[in-house]
Amino acid sequence: MKPHDHSCPSCSGHGLPFIPEPHFRPLPGTGTPVIELRGVGFSYAEREVLSEVDLTVTVGDFLAVIGPNGGGKTTLVKLILGLLAPKEGTVRVLGADPLSVRPAVGYVPQHAQVQPSFPVTVHEVVLLGLRRAGGMLSGGRWPGYRRREKDKAMEALRMVDMADLATRRFDALSGGQKQRVLVARALVSDPALLLFDEPTSNIDPQGKICLFDLLSALSSSITIVMVSHDLISASTRISSVAVVNRRLIQNRSRELTPAMLELIYGTHDASCPLDEYIRGVSSIFGQSGPGSTP
Amino acid sequence: MSGLLGMEFMQNALLAGLLASLACGIIGSLVVVNRQVFMAGGVAHTAYGGVGLAFFLGLPVLPCAVGFTVLAALIMALASFGRSERSDGIIGIMWAAGMAFGILLMDLTPGYNVDLMSYLFGSLLAVPRSDIWFMLLLDVLILGVVLFWYKDFLSLSFDMEFARSTGVPVRMLYALMQVLTAVTVVMVIQIAGLILVIALLTIPPMLAELFTDSLWKTMALATLASLFFCLCGLALSYHLDLTSGASIIAVATAGYVLAWGFKSLRGKA
Numbered sequence: 001m002k003p004h005d006h007s008c009p010s011c012s013g014h015g016l017p018f019i020p021e022p023h024f025r026p027l028p029g030t031g032t033p034v035i036e037l038r039g040v041g042f043s044y045a046e047r048e049v050l051s052e053v054d055l056t057v058t059v060g061d062f063l064a065v066i067g068p069n070g071g072g073k074t075t076l077v078k079l080i081l082g083l084l085a086p087k088e089g090t091v092r093v094l095g096a097d098p099l100s101v102r103p104a105v106g107y108v109p110q111h112a113q114v115q116p117s118f119p120v121t122v123h124e125v126v127l128l129g130l131r132r133a134g135g136m137l138s139g140g141r142w143p144g145y146r147r148r149e150k151d152k153a154m155e156a157l158r159m160v161d162m163a164d165l166a167t168r169r170f171d172a173l174s175g176g177q178k179q180r181v182l183v184a185r186a187l188v189s190d191p192a193l194l195l196f197d198e199p200t201s202n203i204d205p206q207g208k209i210c211l212f213d214l215l216s217a218l219s220s221s222i223t224i225v226m227v228s229h230d231l232i233s234a235s236t237r238i239s240s241v242a243v244v245n246r247r248l249i250q251n252r253s254r255e256l257t258p259a260m261l262e263l264i265y266g267t268h269d270a271s272c273p274l275d276e277y278i279r280g281v282s283s284i285f286g287q288s289g290p291g292s293t294p
Numbered sequence: 295m296s297g298l299l300g301m302e303f304m305q306n307a308l309l310a311g312l313l314a315s316l317a318c319g320i321i322g323s324l325v326v327v328n329r330q331v332f333m334a335g336g337v338a339h340t341a342y343g344g345v346g347l348a349f350f351l352g353l354p355v356l357p358c359a360v361g362f363t364v365l366a367a368l369i370m371a372l373a374s375f376g377r378s379e380r381s382d383g384i385i386g387i388m389w390a391a392g393m394a395f396g397i398l399l400m401d402l403t404p405g406y407n408v409d410l411m412s413y414l415f416g417s418l419l420a421v422p423r424s425d426i427w428f429m430l431l432l433d434v435l436i437l438g439v440v441l442f443w444y445k446d447f448l449s450l451s452f453d454m455e456f457a458r459s460t461g462v463p464v465r466m467l468y469a470l471m472q473v474l475t476a477v478t479v480v481m482v483i484q485i486a487g488l489i490l491v492i493a494l495l496t497i498p499p500m501l502a503e504l505f506t507d508s509l510w511k512t513m514a515l516a517t518l519a520s521l522f523f524c525l526c527g528l529a530l531s532y533h534l535d536l537t538s539g540a541s542i543i544a545v546a547t548a549g550y551v552l553a554w555g556f557k558s559l560r561g562k563a
Contacts (some may be wrong), residue, residue, distance in 0.1 A: 081459045083458055083459060102461055107459040109455050109456055114456075115328075115329075115453070117503075118451070118452055119511065121508065128449045128452065128457075128460075131446070143441065143445070182456075
């Protein structure tokens with residue numbers, strides 16, 4: 001366990017005291033593949049969404065997958081989660097079939113995807129993250145939770161600086177706070193990999209900064225893959241970037257190559273670091289880059 | 295009062311109210327939090343096809359309607375699952391077709407049966423003892439299923455995509471939820487009638503949801519609220535010689551408006 005600085009102005013000020021090492025760590029050592037996609041293709045009916053996709057994510061990566069709407073970002077996430085099976089190629093997560101390593105993968109959907117009005121406390125939302133596959137008739141589905149489970153959920157809430165609001169109803173929170181609770185729900189099962197699907201949509205700018213501070217802190221101990229079109233907020237925090245628009249191009253650094261830019265926007269004439277690219281885009285589009293709200 | 299309670303029809307009415315309240319409290323809460331009131335409406339109107347079929351074939355109404363409605367609910371669940379943009383249309387078709395099927399069978403049944411009115415507007419005071427046992431059986435089924443899969447129902451109701459990612463058998467439970475809704479709807483038709491069944495299935499959970507912070511608490515409070523509305527409505531119906539189903543719904547609606555007003559005022563204070 002190691003301490004982290006946390007100076008987000010929109011958080012309550014308690015900071016992120018500790019980010020514990022995940023219990024489930026089957027493949028220690030940097031460079032070990034956490035996600036491997038080889039020649040993956042997927043289509044919905046006749047519409048091809050992904051084609052010949054290769055992707056390698058190793059332990060410790062903080063990868064941002066960016067791309068236009070309809071480019072296959074969410075499909076990619078679902079393939080990694082095992083919710084969809086590839087039509088072609090193979091998907092391996094932690095060296096195994098995605099369905100067999102569910103407990104090691106934490107999934108954070110957009111907070112807007114959950115029911116907006118629901119009688120559930122923040123604490124219970126996090127407890128839902130402890131539910132893992134064990135067969136249709138396995139136990140543990142009855143109402144009520146063990147003390148150990150409740151403590152674990154509180155620990156996850158402390159990690160995202162939301163322990164003070166544990167007893168509050170989830171629908172009474174702001175967008176940024178909700179997203180942090182969903183991060184805690186994913187963290188509660190001690191995952192080796194965290195998957196985020198558009199984590200900053202419907203969150204105010206300050207909430208985004210706060211969330212990315214959290215992700216930065218988490219990335220020191222957990223491999224993170226984030227699907228997003230919010231390039232600007234993510235730019236300084238990620239370690240590598242991939243672009244998906246039916247095809248996928250991955251870069252081991254934060255640099256967007258001409259080929260990547262061409263895949264997103266059709267054409268671009270020079271390679272540039274991500275930060276420079278964003279500054280360039282911002283100067284053209286005012287304060288916001290395409291598809292982003294800094 | 296004791297003389298009134300000594301009458302079998304009144305005992306049956308109270309028991310039926312209690313059993314229906316339990317079913318409404320539990321399943322109604324799932325219906326409300328999953329925003330499936332329209333689906334429940336479709337199921338309710340399809341149930342009329344089952345009632346018509348029972349009359350036409352001369353079979354016991356409750357078991358026949360349960361079987362027919364469960365089948366229709368399963369078809370609705372299969373047709374609408376994962377196709378939210380088209381689910382309302384599918385439900386609308388089933389809604390109208392089920393109702394029309396029931397009416398046509400009624401037309402074809404020799405000698406128009408006056409009991410039909412009790413299925414349109416409900417008649418708590420006319421529930422026979424044999425139906426009470428059947429309702430008890432259905433309540434045990436509903437309670438057992440929801441308790442066993444409580445956390446999975448909670449997870450899929452709150453966030454279906456996440457539930458699926460953790461291995462919750464979402465499709466199976468979604469279908470099961472529609473089956474339980476069908477069972478509850480048919481049960482409540484006895485009391486509130488086809489036209490008002492949705493209100494009894496919706497109002498108590500919506501009221502309970504205002505004051506609770508967990509699904510099981512919503513279910514428990516909705517059950518109590520539903521029972522309270524049934525008893526008050528029954529008393530109103532008896533003393534003022536009103537239709538019992540409509541009286542129950544009137545009380546429930548007034549109760550919800552009061553609760554909502556109270557909650558709003560408290561929120562502003």
